[in-house]
Amino acid sequence: MRQKAVFTTGEAAEVCNLSQQTIIRCFDSGQLGGFRVPGSRFRRIPRVELVKFMKDNGIPMDGMEKNTIRVLVVDDDPAIVELFVDVLQSDGRFEVATAQTGYDAGVLTQQFRPDIVVLDYMLPDINGNVVCRTIRNNPDLSSTRILVISGMVNPAEFEELKKAGADDFIKKPFNIESVIERIIKLVRSR
Amino acid sequence: MLEGKITMHDLDVIVRQLDDLPALPAVAARVLALTSPDIVAASGASAVIDEVTAVLSADQALAARLLWLANASASRPVRTVSAAVGALGIEAVRAAVLSNKVCEPFEGPDARVGGLDQRAFWRHSLGVAFAARLLAERIELPIDGEEVFLAGLVHDIGKLVLSESLPKSYARCLAAARSHNGNLADWERKAIGVDHLVAGRRLAHRWHLGSAIENAIWLHHQPSEAIPASLADAALVRVVALADTLAHSRRIGFSGSMVAAQSPDGLVRALGLGEVDMSALAARLDEQLDSNASLFGLADAETPAPSAASLVQASAELGRFGERMRRHQRKLSVQADAFVAISDFADGMSAESSLPDVLLVLAETFGRAGANTPAGGEVVAYSLDAQAGTMLAVRLGRDGRSHWRTFALAAGATGRGLPGDASSPAEALGRLLGSLDAWDGWADITAGRHGPLVCGGRWWGGVICPVEAADDSRRAMAGALALTLGLVQQRSRADAISEELAGASQLLAETRDALAEARTLAAMGELAAGAGHEINTPLAVVSGRAQIMRQRAQSPEQRRTWQTIADQAQRISDIITDLMDFANPAEPRIGPFDAAAALSEAANSFSSSDHPQAKSCRVDIQVEDDVPAALADRGQVQAVLSELIANAAASSAGLVVLSASADESRRHVLLRVRDDGQGMDDKTLARAYTPFFSVHKAGRRRGLGLPKAKRYVENNGGRILIDSEPGKGTVVSVQLPAAEKEALEGDADHDNQQDGPSTGS
Structure with a gap:
């Protein structure tokens, strides 16, 4: 329930x-x-x-619940980060941490141990695929899911991201209900 | 008449045939001269009106036309020609005479010769004429305004030459240009070998319209920078070219071309004009056309008085009769004397004579030489073009009529030394043509004798005439005739080369335009991709926040408002995605697939979509037996089909029919989407591939459907064709390459997968 x-x-x-x-x-x-x-x-x-x-x-x-899903939201745009925090926190099933750079994202994955990283592809310091690879190369984070969000839908770049370890992709703008569904589905699929 | 691909010489023949019709010169030339502003200023308007009246009264067709025109606009009946001239005014009479006389040789009982809609065509020509005169006034071109007007009026006259001479081929050109949305001249060159620019130039030459008008006709498709600076009439050429693009963009009449030959920008710049000038001109043009169309009998709703049309017909008949009489008379007065023959020959020639002119005069000269003998008989004159490997021959029959034919020369026919004098025709022709098979049944040469025309050690041509023709006199003049023939051949080749060069430079300009379009699209693709990143992020915030507010909304009304904001944010994003797809389509993944299955899948996805007609519109599928598998990217083809179905449903009356078939060669698969809607007129059809153009005004969909479909289909090695007429619905055909026969088996699982990112919306 x-x-x-x-x-x-x-x-x-x-x-x-x-x-x-x-x-x-x-x-x-x-x-x-x-x-x-x-x-x-x-x-x-x-x-x-x-x-x-x-x-x-x-x-x-x-x-209501006992086991919340730990989500790390990584986006350099503060308005997007805020949006996710609002949506996920008011839902109640999630615990949320945020980062605005690839470097912070790396540090936080170690500390926060998220179940899933919601990752913007375009970051100011390092690109999303580098973050993906860093997470995939860490055996401790093998069960961490990566959901990439981006404003672009270039099939070639998407292939690259999949190779780098991304699990799924969502294009901006998005339907917030289906983002939540997708997050839950990905985490449950572990 | 000739059909199929023709050569430059054939073209001269065609123009010559047209020349037999009653032509521009006499009446029109006289009226032109009388009404020029200098004369009017010098002798006074009333004197001019008297003289013009006298000239016009001699031409019944024109007089009838003017009376009818004057009565159409006058409140009281006008009964005399002088009253009509007075009522209409010199300016109007002049324009009416010009337009009448210029189109007269082409007026037939059938108003759509060769598929060209004459009324729409003349309306286009008239639009260009008025536009050209306005432009000339604006830039103060130092050429008489009427000359500019005439240049505009006749700029496309070559189309009439071609459609009159080769009606079937020309109808095909028009249909091809129409369904490929292309430029007519390209199709003329492909299907006939010659375009209306060159054909029109030749006609203008024959009609002595002057080099300025000749060049305007010939070069008005040339890009501005390709018009040689040394050309004295460059400004006139540009004015006519710009007027042409203006008439195209204002959709005045219909020239047969779906697109203008070039973009106006270069011309506008070269003439020192600006955007403001152009829109002011466009407004004045509409005004002038409205007030003058009826004067030219081209207003949309009227039809010419039947009596006037039959009078025109009758005068045409008279003209032809007069021409025949003239020839007959010339024949009677001939004497078999070489000197007289040569002087006749020289009389028949001018510096502007084309090769067929010379050949005909040559044949006539020999025909006369033999005319006094009982055998009479046919005369053949021919000219050899070793380079092209052809022989152009004219046969002058006993009835004085000329017949033309082009023969292919046998390999190396002219390289093996010169022929002996007065050899047998069979021997000479056998040597030239390899065998007499092609000749048999065309001309009877058994009773003739062959006389070669040799000059400077080269065999230029020859004559075959009855034995009785005086051999001595022929020999005496052979040298001079051969020289003339050689010179004319050289000149006509030079003409042909310069025409080909002009064609090539135009082709170059088109290639450059295509390249520019590709660059524009690439730049647009980059822009859209960049915009995708930049715009979609704030859109995600707008849409996300609106969705949160919708969840928290207290009333259904508020919920709807927030939903609308979220939906519209999504719509902006879709437009950007569409632009990106259009400018930068994904590489197709080509593979064989079942066309019928793709059709039914596209139909299903339409029926379950949120398209407004998805539920109300019936979609039927008809598949022929044994349709081969198509070879293309199935996902992309299905996307194209969905788009086409959505388009068809939007304009249908409730039924869309999809069909799959193979073409005759079985090398292509044809997928058709047919609706039972209103169809499109030519204007709409011409803009069908323009991005963001839509006929659906209220609540219109994004206008990228067809342009995008075209781009995707062409990327897949296919073609897209639209066939539509007002009131008859629209059929869009997608032609795709067919796969080899076994290709589908064993590959069936593979091509069902659709790759690409899933989207979260």
């Missing part, structure tokens, strides 16, 4: 250890965000809203 993206009021009650009536009351008063299934009165609560509700009200997160 903890990996679900959308919850029913019953499921939310279970996660929060509250009664379903309480959840419905909070939903209807707007304290707990969500939407109604089109064409019916059923209430649905996105994970982001549920996490926010639990944090706002000091409800223990135990019911």
